[in-house]
Amino acid sequence: MAEPTFGGQAVMEGVMMRGKNGVCVAVRRQDGAISLHSNSPSLLSERHRIFRLPVLRGSAAFVDTLAIGLDALMYSAHESGEEEEISRGAMGFSMVLGILLAIGLFILLPTVLTRFVLSFVSLSPFLSNLVEGAIRIAIFFSYITAVSVIPDMKRFYQYHGAEHKTIFCFEAGKPLTVENARQQSCLHPRCGTAFLLIVMVTSILVFSFFGWPNMWIRLGTRLLLLPLVAGLAYEVIRASARSNHPLWRVVTWPGLMLQKATTREPDDSQIEIAIAALQGVLELEDDMRSKENA
Numbered sequence: 001m002a003e004p005t006f007g008g009q010a011v012m013e014g015v016m017m018r019g020k021n022g023v024c025v026a027v028r029r030q031d032g033a034i035s036l037h038s039n040s041p042s043l044l045s046e047r048h049r050i051f052r053l054p055v056l057r058g059s060a061a062f063v064d065t066l067a068i069g070l071d072a073l074m075y076s077a078h079e080s081g082e083e084e085e086i087s088r089g090a091m092g093f094s095m096v097l098g099i100l101l102a103i104g105l106f107i108l109l110p111t112v113l114t115r116f117v118l119s120f121v122s123l124s125p126f127l128s129n130l131v132e133g134a135i136r137i138a139i140f141f142s143y144i145t146a147v148s149v150i151p152d153m154k155r156f157y158q159y160h161g162a163e164h165k166t167i168f169c170f171e172a173g174k175p176l177t178v179e180n181a182r183q184q185s186c187l188h189p190r191c192g193t194a195f196l197l198i199v200m201v202t203s204i205l206v207f208s209f210f211g212w213p214n215m216w217i218r219l220g221t222r223l224l225l226l227p228l229v230a231g232l233a234y235e236v237i238r239a240s241a242r243s244n245h246p247l248w249r250v251v252t253w254p255g256l257m258l259q260k261a262t263t264r265e266p267d268d269s270q271i272e273i274a275i276a277a278l279q280g281v282l283e284l285e286d287d288m289r290s291k292e293n294a
Contacts, residue, residue, distance in 0.1 A: 005019055005020040006018065006019050006167055006170065006171075006278065006281065007167070007190055008163045008167065008274075008277065008278075009069060009072065009160075009163065009192065010156050010157070010159035010160040010162075010163060011025060011027065011072050011073050011075075011076035011159070012027070012073065012076040012077050012080045012156075013027055013028045013076060013079075013080035013155070013159075013273075014026050014027035014028060014035075014076045014079070014080065014159065014273050014277070015159050015162060015163045015166075015270075015273050015274040015277045016068070016069070016072035016076075016277060017163070017166075017167075017274070017277040017278045017280065017281045018068065018281065019281040019282070019284070019285050020285065021040055021284075021285055021288050022038060022039070022040045022281050022284035022285050022288065023038065023039055023040070023041060023068055023071075023072070023281065023284075024036060024037065024038040024277050024278070024279075024280030024281040024284060025037045025038075025072045025075050025076060025277060026273045026274070026276040026277035026280065027075065027076045027079040027080050027273070028080065028269065028270075028273055029079055029080065029081070030080070030081045034272070034273060034276050035079040036276060036277075036280050037075050037079075038280045038281070038283075038284045040284065040288065041064070041067070041068055041071075043060070043064050044060035044063060044064055045057055045060050045061075045064075048060075054231075054235055055228065055231035055232060055234075055235060056231060057231070057234070058230055058231030058232070058233065058234025058235060058238075059227040059228075059230055059231045059234075061234055062227075062230050062234070065192075066099075103223070103226075105139055105143065106136055106139060106140055106200070107136075107219075107222045107223065107226070108219060108222070109139060110132050110133075110135040110136040110139060111132060111215065111218050111219055111222060112215070113132075113135050114128060114131050114132040114135060115215055117131055117135075118131075125208070125211040125212035126208055128212045129204060129207050129208040129212065130204060130208075132204075132207070133200070133201070133203065133204030133207075136200055136203065136204075137197075137200050137201075140196070140197070140200055141258070144193070144258060144261050144262060145261055148261040148262060154264055155270075157262055157263050157264040158263075158264045158265070158266040158267065158270050159266065159270050159273065159274070160186075160262060160263045160264070161186035161263040161264050161265055161266045161270075162181075162266035162270040162271045162273065162274035163274050163277075164184070164185065164186050164187065164188040164191065164259075164263060165181045165182065165184040165185070165186060165266065165271060165274070166181045166184075166271065166274035166275050166277075166278050167188060167278070168181075168184035168185060168188060169181040169183075169184050170278060172184070176275045176278060176279060177275075178268050178271045178272055178275065181271045181274070181275060182268070182271060186259065186263040186264070186265060186266075187256045187257075187259045187260070187263065188256075188259070189237075189240060189241065189252040189255065189256060190237055190240075190241055191255065191259055191262075193255060193258050193259050193262045194237070194252060194254075194255025194256065194258065194259065195233060195234070195237055195255075197254055197255045197258055198233040198236050198237060198251075198255065199229055199230060199233040202229050202232050202233045202236070203222075203225075203229045206225055206228060206229050206232065207221070207222065207225065210225075236251065240252050
């Protein structure tokens with residue numbers, strides 16, 4: 001089975017689609033028109049061959065995704081009229097704060113809470129890591145559930161659903177029309193939400209190899225091992241995308257169920273935006289192939 005090469009994310013009143021060599025952002029302007037922006041970003045794997053190796057390519061892809069996502073959000077904020085005065089520095093600062101918050105909530109807090117639990121019961125290092133992992137996943141689920149009920153997130157999650165439907169439509173070999181995309185599922189196995197859940201599970205296995213040292217060493221190893229954990233999780237997502245084996249469907253099923261909280265059924269105008277973004281990427285990559293073959 002050929003490896004799928006398209007993914008994306010929801011942005012402000014729009015969708016960003018990403019192919020192997022290009023990115024296209026489609027945004028609904030306040031006057032109803034669609035604004036498109038396509039480019040071919042320079043990736044870590046292109047600049048440094050070492051980041052093409054297994055596991056390392058996952059860490060590089062994570063960094064590239066953050067940079068591309070920041071640019072897409074900046075463009076969508078300006079074109080949608082939602083945040084006209086925001087600067088790249090302010091957006092970048094907000095993203096850094098978000099990453100720090102995620103590290104605090106999903107890495108540091110579970111370790112501290114597990115220490116509290118272990119003050120009442122004595123467990124082996126493996127079980128201690130298992131408890132920590134269970135707390136981490138519980139916090140993650142709670143966070144996703146809490147965010148999903150915020151009224152202002154509904155349209156963002158609708159665009160998220162439109163992105164998934166459009167990619168499914170393309171992967172099914174159907175013409176990219178609103179009607180065809182509408183029939184597809186909002187739940188996609190390569191979603192970033194599914195990736196984060198696999199990161200949580202992978203962290204339990206990786207951290208278990210380092211026993212249960214004192215809290216400060218645990219906090220340090222958790223942070224230092226994050227690139228490794230992200231790289232391994234990326235390889236799991238990559239393998240599941242290339243195979244139809246029932247084992248991979250079992251692995252990706254929890255992530256699909258979690259997406260019920262982070263996607264909503266989009267309307268036709270939102271699907272139209274997602275289709276415009278994917279068509280922009282397809283045109284960009286066709287142009288690049290033509291230049292390479294010229």
